[in-house]
Amino acid sequence: MSARGSIGSMMAATLVSRALGFLKAILLVAAIGGTSEAIGGQTFEIANSAPTYLFALIAGGVLGAVLVPQIVRNLHDGPAGQENTDRLLTIVLVGGAVATVILTLCAPGIVWIYATTWSSQWRGLATSMAYWCLPQIFFLIAFAVLSQVLNARGVFGASAWAPAASNLLGISGILAFLFLLPTGLGTADSWSPLMIAVLSGTATLAIAIQALLLLIPLRRIGFRIRFRWGFGGLGHMSTLAGWTLLGVIAGQAAYLVTSNVASSAGKTLNELGVDGPSLNSLSMAYLLMLLPHGIVTVSLTTALYTRMSGSAARNDLAEIDALSTLATKPVAYVAIATTAAFVALGPLITEVLFGKPIIGHVLQVLAIGLVGFSQAYVLNRTSFALQDARGPFTTQLVIAGLSATGAAAALLLPPELTVLGIAAGISIANLAGWLTAHLSLRRTLRNRGHVPAGQRPLALGYARLLAAAIISSAAGLSLVAYTGTPTGFVGQATLLAAAGISVLTLFIAVSWILGDRTRNDLRRR
Structure with a gap:
């Protein structure tokens, strides 16, 4: 195939x-x-x-x-x-x-x-x-x-x-x-x-x-x-596995902090008789946020990863660079478009799915870091194909450190805001991880004799998509605020469908007007 x-x-x-x-x-x-x-x-x-x-x-x-x-x-x-x-x-x-x-x-x-x-x-x-x-x-x-x-x-x-x-x-x-x-x-x-x-x-x-x-x-x-x-x-694999394991340990240490802070907030709210976000609310919001990541990013990267590994075995660094860029463009487009929808409609989405708009507020905050999460995934897989685990380790260390810091800082917030504070820290960490992974991969390619392609076109493309996301998300928020949230499931689902179509259509139109042609590239490929 x-x-x-x-x-x-x-x-x-x-x-x-x-x-x-x-x-x-x-x-x-x-x-x-x-x-x-x-x-x-x-x-x-x-x-x-x-x-x-x-x-x-x-x-x-x-x-x-x-x-x-x-x-x-x-x-x-x-x-x-x-x-x-x-x-x-x-x-x-x-x-x-x-x-x-x-x-x-x-x-x-x-x-x-x-x-x-x-x-x-x-x-x-x-x-x-x-x-x-x-x-x-x-x-x-x-x-x-x-x-x-x-x-x-x-x-x-x-x-x-x-x-x-x-x-x-x-x-x-x-x-x-x-x-x-x-x-x-x-x-x-x-x-x-x-x-x-x-x-x-x-x-x-x-x-x-x-x-x-x-x-x-x-x-x-x-x-x-x-x-x-x-x-x-198998001896030559030990270095790669060692760096990877260190990165995983950093991530798990950060989750221990997150889990304890969020579970403590959930227990406190339960004892107070307050229905607020808890650790399982964060998990449900993550499940929703990862939908575009799983469908587009993981599928695309998994298929290209074998080709990247083959190119690395032939030391074809130009091909690896091209494959990485091939993946990052559509990933950014889908992630940023979905972020616009999640930020605009998060509470309405979870009201329809779970009967709990509380989870949607967590989703709104988490979604801000979605593009960073997905892009770091692509870039780290490219590094792994090159048998380089130091770059991904550095990326994971940055993400884990900022996530744990954000979770610890969330302890200063009231319990009903604690999980939202954790989500904000995770989003910031994912965006910082994207930058770290990008710089690490470029350094690896340069050190091996390949000059990576210029990044100005990519940066301009991301700026166009960000502008389209801000405009479409603001329009979606305004639409929901103007109409109000209906009380029945049918009314809520109808509003969600109409608002979702409006946000995504506006995103596509505005990004096109601003000069983004990612959709054309996808058709050609």
Whole structure:
């Protein structure tokens, strides 16, 4: 399949998966809450997020940085390359299984680390959920490994569609919880072992299915996992993996600060009887913000990453520079357009989806940093293709430092504003990370003998898009303020559709008038 076809297939799969993910999120909020008023929603957020963050800490960033470039190189090394791939997969899968068992046994301590201010009753409920959720770590590792093997072989569709199947199973579990069990909106004492098992167990089963489904396309391409012990041929990867791991550690340290500050604010608001933003509100807002990132940025970069790695193996720096620029232009266009819509319509969006405009206020603040988040992702993947992990480490250090500082500063705010302060710090951090990643990649290319293309045209293009976003977002805010928010779902959904179309149409028109031609470039490609 061509690169364009691969990108299109992944975008379609991601769109379906994200749509199902939103449906799952809507049902989850209905089942256990999405703000400070519900204890179940806050405790499940800690329990079900811990596997994702621990996966990122022990393997996630390293796998993404190492596997594809290494496997692409191994493909050209014949039997010796295949043996290196087998050793790499053996180390990751066996090590991941051992780590998962140890971390699951440490569930009480893990919950305490992420929510130190919670009462023993809240932590007890979260710990019971965590025992069911933490086995997800192994299946997340397995999915990452197997999907990277498929990506390195140029097979992208399966790893993009598997999360859709996972979301379907997750939806089934939440529906069973909603219709067959007591409400999850009560106190911590109201949660029975069966309620915990159904909600948390099906969440883990969904992640397991996501990984196991990839065995089918692997068999079709003739790939067999052969466990081979030893470290021969892998020593040169240690530096890259080491820098990547340091970056991940910095990010996880920042999340520990964020988690504790946000969970403390949520508990305080709950005790005061105030319905305000909490850690799970931040998570739901992040889910919405990452929609364009997942559909466009990840799909586009995943397809181009294999080509970048191949170009790096040939030392074709000009091609890598061109591929990076090819990705950053449409990514910026989509991210900035979506930011305009989120800033204008955030509370209305979450009112329609969750019945909670509170989450939308968090979304408005988070969206400001969306373009920085997506652009840093593209630029860091380019650096990884070049086998350079110092640049991404520096970027992650800047993002983590500013995020943690913002979260700590948010402690000075009233509890109902704490999560908004955290979101502001994250947005600033993502924008600073974009600048850092940009400068790091240009320095790497220069040091290797390639003069990067001039940045003035790109900067002017971003300025045009920013101006269009400000104008269209202001128009959307004015429209909603003028009409007011209807009380019924149908009226709210109608206003959201009309306002959303208006904001995006105005963005496209204004950016075109200002001279942006990204849409034409996309058609030609």
